[in-house]
Amino acid sequence: MAAVLAPTLVSTLWPAPSGSSRAARNVLLALVGTLALTVSAKTQIPFWPVPMTMQTFVVLVIGMAYGARLGVATIALYLLEGALGLPVFAGTPEKGVGLAYMMGPTGGYLLGFVAGAWLCGWLAERGFDRSPLRTLVAMSLGHALIFVFGVSWLAQLIGFDKAFATGVAPFWAATIVKTLLGVATLPLAWKWIGRLK
Template sequence: MQGAQTVNATLAEALWPSSGRTMPAARTVLLVVAGSLLLTLSAKIQIPFYPVPMTMQTFVVLGLGMALGWRLGAASVALYLVQGAAGLPVFAGTPEKGIGLAYMMGPTGGYLLGFLLAAALCGWLAERGWDRKVLTTALAMLIGNAVIYVPGVLYLGVLFGWDKPILEWGMTPFLLGDLTKLALAAAVLPAAWAVLKRFGRN
């Protein structure tokens, strides 16, 4: 089928083919669990940056989608959200700022939804080869960031009221950091494919 030919292998598939010795179900579980753990780690580490400290969480969210594909990328984020809803301190600022559903209904709730949507979208784009060139990788990351911001900012506006400086609270302080992470992804992902191509793994 012509439609099936448009789907490219992801980095995960190139590095660890699903047709290998590992049972497909075990491979899926391991990748999804590892993805959720990586998300937790990225939420806990803050890097000094201007104008606000930067975490690598959005980079990991979008990177998981592009590396794993839309199904496994979204599943990793979904598992991360389930862990958080169950009360595990996986989110940034937990447990100090609350845990569980109470935290998820707070100011970051819209962004958490955006994580899931963005991972799925970036994974879908990666399966169409967008992660293999610098320009298309940067564009995919840009679109993914927009998908995170839209529900995040909208939810902030609904929660606090549009008479408040919503963009100053929920978007503009993070733009420079997100552009930095975008540039990093645009360098790393195509470079990884270039290395794999040298070894005949793409």
């Protein structure tokens, strides 16, 4: 017997119609998601010890707001845009574009975006975006998964110790901030939707 999935934020705010209208809705949502990802990658917020982007926050919120399937499709579209040479990633076009950029040091994190969005979407479909505590669990697991992919990839290039020192240690404080922001944002969005109804 299949599990009954909880509605996502997006499906509650904009229920999916049938047929071609559904496909058009999903394409529009995916494009909006890739735009948000691009803006989040390009925006640098002064922070300690390194400047912070909001990209992992946006990745995980897309997963939770869209659900696993549409969330992953959105991240995959974003990666396709990057693979085709569009300057959608952090540091592009200055640090290169396309597949050459994606095969570099950040490649594992980009793959981790897919995994993190899927996990957070899967958890959201089971109600993990409704309460602060469960959102904290989902966001923490999503961030951890992104780091696992990123450090594993980076370790193949420079060794695990250096990969951890450059790919995790400078970002722990920003990751906590982004996780807590998700904890504040998603349950509040659901509360707001409840008041509208």
